Amino acid sequence: MKLKDADIDKLIRDGVTRLLVRAGDRPSVPAHLLSTRVRKTVDKYLLRANDDTTATEVAEFVDGLQADDLCLILSCEAGNQEAWSELVERFSHTVRSAARTATANEDAAEDLAQSIWAELHGLRARADGTTAGKLSYYSGRGSLAGWLRAVVAQLAVDEHRKQVHLVQTDEDTDLDRLARDSSDGNKLFGLSTTPSNPEESFARNAASRELQEALSASVAALSAEDRLLVKLYYFDDLRLREAGALLGVHEATASRRLTKIQSDLRRKVAAILVDERGWTERETERAFADVAPSLQTDVETMFQREVAGRKGAKSTR
């Protein structure tokens, strides 16, 4: 039975009372402010995804909030200078460390860290005179240190993507240029090759393209968990232990699951090629054996050639 709003509010009030006890000798935060924040968190993380939330689940959810961190943030939002000093003192190292991880050098890390504090404090004032910063987005569900690291990482990624887009308008990426430069139809997903036999190369390139399209479709058809595991491991270069931890499984379980996914993908790709593209099984096996290794070789060879070409062009200027 769905909980009524009045019931949820009462559960939250009771939970906030317990939370204030857990927060210990933190400067007092008005209970109504805390209740408002906790209600937003409960709506966001619990009620939105599950209509059948029980009273016990709401109570346990509130009891799982980081009491100390949440009260500190609310004190900062209320303009308590002591709380701000504590926040900076306790977490400046965390922010600086995260900024160093996310950037290329010390100067960029320092700039990023300063930007973070400015964002947290807020540069603009609301109508009531209080500043509007990012602190209001902290729910207390995860740790404050982890949230700060996420804020830093988010800002760094968004800045990087802006720069990449700006650079791309002026200068294409290597892959884009290579794709444009290949002129005689001998494309390997945009990478040109040096054909020894033009007909063979054309056939191989077409086979490669169909193979990769079949693989994309097969990956897209995986369950969300399996797709995430594949992408964390192959796309984001996480170790199996880390990818497994994110999915809540042991490294060995993640390894077994990945092995199974690889077999399933191969089977699905073969099925697509045979059933939808009219390939024979023999052609499919040969494509796997020939194309996959050549993709690796071709990518590395082309990048090496491209880098050598640029160096040569620079020296003649």
Added chain:
Amino acid sequence: MKDTGKNEIEMLLRNLAKEQRAGLTANEAHLDADELNSFVEGQLPPATRSLYVTHLADCDRCRKIVAQLTPAADLQQVQTAVQKKRSAGSYLTTFFSPFVMRNAIPALAVVILGIAGILWIKREPGRQFVAEQRQSTPLSEVTSNTPEPASKAQSTIESDRNGKGSETKATPAKAAGRESEGAGSASGSTDKSATKAGETT
């Protein structure tokens, strides 16, 4: 064959990864920092976590942030374990909070005093009864009732004598040992005094 097949798929997947990175695919609506951190720290209810898994499976931007946060989260789990130990301290703090001190401690004191009082009252009648019994018992009965302790004492003395005798017979070596210790200690003390003399000069 199986290993070859696995390697082929791995190579194809890595190539797919390179392509998609170059394409900079991303979803429009991203997870915010709080959602990303809660996911990494495993602090989400199952239903919400499923939604985020679906989003992350297809959003390179959010997944990249999650990948960056993961190594720090390993450390965070260690810190969380430490905080759980610290929470024992906070449990004590809660136990000895002003509210508890104001209300529960006095109540506990009343209960303890009450139990002590009840026990005291129960003991008192017993004492009185014993005292009354002693007063009413005649002396002759008392003396006739007490031969055992004396005989017990006598037999104890005899056994002690016997024991001492046997001890004396059995330990001439001990006595000799004591004598030699005495000699040794004398020489030891001489050595010590010589050493002290050496130190002072």
